Amino acid sequence: xxxxxxxxxxxxxxxxxxxxxxxxxxxxxxxxxxxxxxxxxxxxxxxxxxxxxxxxxxxxxxxxxxxxxxxxxxxxxxxxxxxxxxxxxxxxxxxxxxxxxxxxxxxxxxxxxxxxxxxxxxxxxxxxxxxxxxxxxxxxxxxxxxxxxx
Amino acid sequence: xxxxxxxxxxxxxxxxxxxxxxxxxxxxxxxxxxxxxxxxxxxxxxxxxxxxxxxxxxxxxxxxxxxxxxxxxxxxxxxxxxxxxxxxxxxxxxxxxxxxxxxxxxxxxxxxxxxxxxxxxxxxxxxxxxxxxxxxxxxxxxxxxxxxxx
DNA sequence: GCTACTATTGCAATACGTTGCAGCAACATG
DNA sequence: CATGTTGCTGCAACGTATTGCAATAGTAGC
Numbered sequence: 001x002x003x004x005x006x007x008x009x010x011x012x013x014x015x016x017x018x019x020x021x022x023x024x025x026x027x028x029x030x031x032x033x034x035x036x037x038x039x040x041x042x043x044x045x046x047x048x049x050x051x052x053x054x055x056x057x058x059x060x061x062x063x064x065x066x067x068x069x070x071x072x073x074x075x076x077x078x079x080x081x082x083x084x085x086x087x088x089x090x091x092x093x094x095x096x097x098x099x100x101x102x103x104x105x106x107x108x109x110x111x112x113x114x115x116x117x118x119x120x121x122x123x124x125x126x127x128x129x130x131x132x133x134x135x136x137x138x139x140x141x142x143x144x145x146x147x148x149x150x
Numbered sequence: 151x152x153x154x155x156x157x158x159x160x161x162x163x164x165x166x167x168x169x170x171x172x173x174x175x176x177x178x179x180x181x182x183x184x185x186x187x188x189x190x191x192x193x194x195x196x197x198x199x200x201x202x203x204x205x206x207x208x209x210x211x212x213x214x215x216x217x218x219x220x221x222x223x224x225x226x227x228x229x230x231x232x233x234x235x236x237x238x239x240x241x242x243x244x245x246x247x248x249x250x251x252x253x254x255x256x257x258x259x260x261x262x263x264x265x266x267x268x269x270x271x272x273x274x275x276x277x278x279x280x281x282x283x284x285x286x287x288x289x290x291x292x293x294x295x296x297x298x299x300x
Numbered sequence: 301g302c303t304a305c306t307a308t309t310g311c312a313a314t315a316c317g318t319t320g321c322a323g324c325a326a327c328a329t330g
Numbered sequence: 331c332a333t334g335t336t337g338c339t340g341c342a343a344c345g346t347a348t349t350g351c352a353a354t355a356g357t358a359g360c
């Protein structure tokens with residue numbers, strides 16, 4: 001199985017691993033395969049499930065440890081959903097936080113423009129540099145506000 | 151044990167329970183007692199531990215369920231720490247989010263003024279009404295930024 | 301292809317929270 | 331004070347995530 005089997009953004013991952021003295025194992029490849037077929041976000045548990053679907057012998061701790069490594073390499077980022085569970089953003093370039101409506105359960109991305117302004121506010125007020133992609137704010141979305149006030 | 155044993159802001163809690171058709175039980179009283187002796191924030195696990203310190207027979211699920219009820223009554227609010235664990239803010243009037251520095255581990259409150267501006271940004275950009283006290287943003291604090299750039 | 305080095309795996313144990321359910325007990329009522 | 335309702339508790343099982351450790355298996359070098 002040549003490494004070129006991996007889709008575009010992931011093709012060079014095995015090399016990145018080895019260059020760092022890390023090892024490219026079947027288990028890691030499985031996780032990366034699953035991530036490559038994932039669009040946007042996944043929770044840790046979902047990822048474990050999908051890996052298990054391919055290989056029932058998959059061990060959760062291995063998946064989580066692989067995700068840690070991938071995060072160090074900058075290939076995924078993780079945050080926490082409204083309920084505090086791990087949530088992974090796949091692929092660099094998709095940095096964004098989330099807004100979660102506690103009324104209807106919907107989750108939307110925070111627009112980049114808004115995220116920038118928020119980062120600006122915290123930088124100015126407290127000198128704090130926010131990791132935008134780690135943020136999930138909870139509240140009520142436009143629709144639920146309207147129907148509540150009606 | 152008269153209800154007046156409970157410190158100021160909690161004295162009327164038993165009544166609030168009963169008025170809603172809820173019951174005032176020894177277990178609930180224990181949780182409220184512990185909360186009354188708590189300043190600011192606690193994690194769920196901490197709360198369970200403190201309850202167990204008073205009464206080793208305390209059951210975690212009872213504590214968590216009591217916290218849910220107290221939150222519905224508006225007596226506590228919960229958010230999620232940087233690692234996604236439950237974190238309770240004790241007492242109304244202390245609505246605030248947190249900034250957690252992933253470098254040094256410190257946690258500070260988000261200044262009310264900044265929180266307002268952030269809420270404004272999201273309301274304007276997406277019509278979203280943020281529950282400020284549920285927010286924990288992760289990033290780097292002023293000090294860690296400085297030492298990193300040096 | 302074989303070897304040595306050591307990064308990873310698998311597993312078991314642990315921590316934090318949640319949920320379903322049967323039995324118990326608060327409390328309003330008479 | 332006895333009683334009926336039904337909200338709560340305790341328990342056990344489960345879901346999600348993390349950690350320590352011994353055994354395994356990638357890799358580089360020969």
